[in-house]
Amino acid sequence: MSKIGVFVCHCGENISSTVDCEKVAATVGKYDGVAFSVDYKYMCSDPGQSIIKNAIAEKGLTGVVVAACSPRMHEPTFRKVCAEAGLNPYMCEMANLREHCSWVHEKGEATTEKAIDLVRILVEKVKYNQSLNSIKVPVTKTALVIGGGIAGIQASLDIANTGHKVILIEKDPSIGGHMSQLSETFPTLDCSQCILTPRMVEVAQHPNITLYTYAELESLEGFIGNFKAKIRKKSKSLDEKLCTGCGLCTTKCPTKKIPSEFNEGLGNRTAIYVPFPQAVPNKPVIDRIHCTYYTKGKCKICEKVCPTGAIRFDQEDQIVEVEVGAIVVATGFAVKRPDFFPEYGYGKYADVITGLQFERLASASGPTLGEIRRPSDGKIPEKIVFLACAGSRDPAKGIPYCSKICCMYIAKHAMLYQHKVHSGKSYVFYMDIRAGGKMYEEFVRRAIEDDGVNYIRGRVSKIYEKNGKLIVSGVDTLLNAMPVEIEADMVVLATAGVANEGAEELAQKLHISYDPYKFFAEAHPKLKPVETNTGGIFLAGSCQAPRDIPESVAMASGAAVKVAGLFSQDELTREPIIAVVNRQAAPVYSSCVGCFLCVSACPYQAIEKEEIKNRTGDLIKSIAKVNPGLCQGCGTCVAFCRTKSIDIQGYTHEQMYSEVMALLNEY
């Protein structure tokens, strides 16, 4: 006979404000097999945990149901409590009274009834729980970092400095990411390249880091501690061992008019190119879409001029297979192309540009060598307008969130402009100034007070050209929505930060979740900001949400510590939620008839054939056998099995059917 203890948590008032917790405990206490039931204000607190431990010891409980928050929150906590009290941790289940009941229903009889039902189904389930032992798996102490922007660089260096191997992959020809494109950084006005490029070099030279640029994740298999990744090294048409990076090929290449990605289209590059002078590695790649040889079949000038004979026109993509124990995803973000604002004239007027383009204009390594010159005619703009929230906080455009970095970079842009064009006038149209962060508000005040940037609170409805000027037409909401028109020479749009193209595909390869905007989802918004719901995969930087540099770096270091923590163990314990094939006494051996439908259903190739032989070695029967190291516990095989011979621990047939029956039978 089961002796089950039920522990109903008030969660302060989170549960008890709509659910009558005392009634739940009292009602459930009368059920068959329930030996103890109690309610308490904070079951997860130290005294709450003691109540559970004491009850297990005093009442000799065989199973525990904690009716509290989501098991996704506290199941590990309460399982540990049971283990400490000597009860097998897998004899503990949680009823979700908070997220699935008290928070989503009004106070009343029906809500308490539902709470009682939720507890009852778990009481019935726990009667069929079995003692299970965790599975030990080895750890491959190498990390894979995806994305070589500042977050990926920081994570790679931090992990490498703990003494573990790192494989860093970057889809572009050079690491550096968006940060390498920036001019100065807020709030210190440090030169972005000056603080970033030493880090890039450190990555390239670090003995523990293997760097693959122009490479992408092809596929991923496995699980925490034991991933197998395939990396596609896209062909650079170059033998990197022979190339010295002299750059002769890039100066001789005849195809010179390709818009440079690094300069956001404000400058040109050649078909064989290094994205920027400080690139790491500083070796070129051939852009096959634009290269004359690949498009027209002849040229090969780069091959002729190369002093070391490093050009390889017939080079193919290479697939590299690596084994890693943990993954840090740091794939960054993209800037929403402002084409979807026809009213702002981006694409129509050359002098309406994005914030990232302005960074290139302001950068000493940019197309104008740091002089603010407008793209149309190269003149220095005398009046410049910055538009905050171009896309952000605009539900109508599908981006209700705040892109977070724009308020700060607009202040920086306006400041840089004022420093470079002393006679110039700058205007900022904004909704709110969001400058939360150390020294951030002070920085914005400096732009307004010391550098004389004109901040206008209001939106812009239209930008149009008239007599060679861009007329920015908006309102000033602090002056009773008075219409404002500014005749500008240049307009900068602070376009929304959005998820990378292909973010969804990558999430599917990694089996991690993502939000409606395709940013990757953290495991818990407050307490697990760098973890994902998939063990061993961590997030850093703005692939998770728009982030500034300090936050990206902090996240990367956080993720690196998580990886280092994982690698500090020689063996990991995994939940024993895996499939098993039943075994019975001879002459049946198992109810499995050996149809092996499960083998074809298993997404992990975790099921193999087992031959049962007699003493003389004659084959008696072939049955299925689950490899516990490979099984991930999805249970697809269970639903496939025609003879109900395979079952999944923790979600067995008995458990699931008893849940259904407990739920609907009148007690």
Next chain:
Amino acid sequence: MAEFEPKIVAFVCNWCTYAGADLTGTSRIKYASNVRIIRFPCTGRIDYMLLLKSFDEGADGIIVSGCHPNDCHYTSGNFHARRRWIMFRSLCDFIGIDTERIKFSWVSAAEGAKWADIVNSTVASIRAKGPYTDYKKVAKYPEKEVNHG
């Protein structure tokens, strides 16, 4: 007479819909209290005999919900669930089980509001249909024996 309150069982996967329903809670979105969630590791684990068992035990409606196609934590469990559902649905149609009482949906971990919508719309449609007493006419079991549990 008080309004009919249907009994609805939801079979959901741990990784998407269960987490999505958690998000509904975290976001404090209110919805009808008729649904009881049963957690599975994956929709691929759901043996559809459980659906029949639910009707047999007196459920008026059922929700089956998991990860969107391609988003399955286990790669392909939701595809198996979908295929099985297509077969199961035609079988139900054939033997006369009302498939409109089974709602099959995808709710991701980020779709808290969608979960509330699905629960509310399912409760409304089942309420309009009334109690599923006809199931007993379709499934003729011998007298039921003692209650388990």
